[in-house]
Amino acid sequence: xxxxxxxxxxxxxxxxxxxxxxxxxxxxxxxxxxxxxxxxxxxxxxxxxxxxxxxxxxxxxxxxxxxxxxxxxxxxxxxxxxxxxxxxxxxxxxxxxxxxxxxxxxxxxxxxxxxxxxxxxxxxxxxxxxxxxxxxxxxxxxxxxxxxxxxxxxxxxxxxxxxxxxxxxxxxxxxxxxxxxxxxxxxxxxxxxxxxxxxxxxxxxxxxxxxxxxxxxxxxxxxxxxxx
Numbered sequence: 001x002x003x004x005x006x007x008x009x010x011x012x013x014x015x016x017x018x019x020x021x022x023x024x025x026x027x028x029x030x031x032x033x034x035x036x037x038x039x040x041x042x043x044x045x046x047x048x049x050x051x052x053x054x055x056x057x058x059x060x061x062x063x064x065x066x067x068x069x070x071x072x073x074x075x076x077x078x079x080x081x082x083x084x085x086x087x088x089x090x091x092x093x094x095x096x097x098x099x100x101x102x103x104x105x106x107x108x109x110x111x112x113x114x115x116x117x118x119x120x121x122x123x124x125x126x127x128x129x130x131x132x133x134x135x136x137x138x139x140x141x142x143x144x145x146x147x148x149x150x151x152x153x154x155x156x157x158x159x160x161x162x163x164x165x166x167x168x169x170x171x172x173x174x175x176x177x178x179x180x181x182x183x184x185x186x187x188x189x190x191x192x193x194x195x196x197x198x199x200x201x202x203x204x205x206x207x208x209x210x211x212x213x214x215x216x217x218x219x220x221x222x223x224x225x226x227x228x
Contacts, residue, residue, distance in 0.1 A: 002101060002102045002106075004063055004064045005061065005062070005063055005068075005101065005102060005103055005106050006061070006062045006106075007059055007060070007061045007062075007071075007106045007107055007109070007110045008059065008060060008062075009051070009057065009058065009059060009060075010047070010051055010058040010059065010060045010070070012048075014060050014067065015044050015047060015048065016044075017060070017067035018043075018047050018058065018060060018067070018070055019040050019043045019044055019047070020067075021067060021069065021070045021093055021095070022043055022047070022070070022091075022093075023038065023040075023043075024093070024095065025091065025093035026038060028093075028096070047072075050072060050074070050090075053074075055074050055075035055076065056073075056074050056075075057071075057072070057073050057074070057075075057114060058070065058071075058072055059071040059072075059073075059107060059110055059111070061094070061103045061106055061107050063098050063101065063103060068094060068095055068098045068103050069092070069093055069094035069095065069098070069103045069104065069107055070091070070092070070093055070107075071089070071091070071092045071093075071107040071108075071110070071111060072089075072090040072091045072092075073087055073088060073089050073090055073111055073114070074087070074088045074090060075087055075088075075114070075115075075118050075120060076088050077120075084120075084121055084122070085118055085119055085120040085121075086120050086121070086122045086123070086124055087111065087114060087115040087118065087120040087122070087123045087124070088123075088124050088125075088126070089111060089123060089124060089125040089126070090126070092104065092107055092108070092125075092134065093134075094107075099133075104137055105141070108141060111123060123143075124146065125138050125143055
């Protein structure tokens with residue numbers, strides 16, 4: 001760690017400076033709304049809650065005594081689906097004018113110490129899609145792709161689920177109407193079949209008609225009786 005750089009757990013007097021850092025990180029990220037709220041009061045409450053919850057940690061980095069960066073993380077597990085504990089890196093940010101001074105490395109070194117102390121074999125990070133500088137930094141210190149996160153607002157998710165449910169009901173209704181039409185067509189076909197005479201009767205009638213036509217065609221014209 002370079003002289004003048006210090007990393008320590010955040011205290012109550014650091015909250016205003018941490019809120020400023022969070023808002024700077026939000027403004028820099030292309031999708032900053034996914035990082036944090038823009039309400040200062042709410043941010044203070046959330047940072048205080050993370051620092052006080054079991055497994056949560058809020059670290060502040062200072063350069064020559066002034067706040068320069070922050071790191072938010074949580075220790076997760078062991079849990080229902082895993083026997084191993086992992087450390088989840090929620091956010092890491094260093095002010096642009098103070099980068100390339102080792103502050104980011106110092107923050108990650110502190111996280112490594114926390115993970116090692118808790119027995120966490122892995123550290124996971126979820127950098128925001130728009131934070132390209134942070135993505136490059138994490139890749140440079142050894143973070144590799146492990147999974148992809150997808151995001152959707154609650155309102156959009158509710159709307160899409162409602163649309164899908166409506167489409168499903170419509171499809172089921174169309175299928176039911178199609179089945180009813182098929183049953184009706186078959187019923188009509190059976191009715192027509194029942195009204196028609198059997199095939200041998202129809203055949204006999206047809207043969208009789210052909211015979212009468214043949215007889216009428218071959219009968220001589222003089223065979224008819226005329227009364228004068």
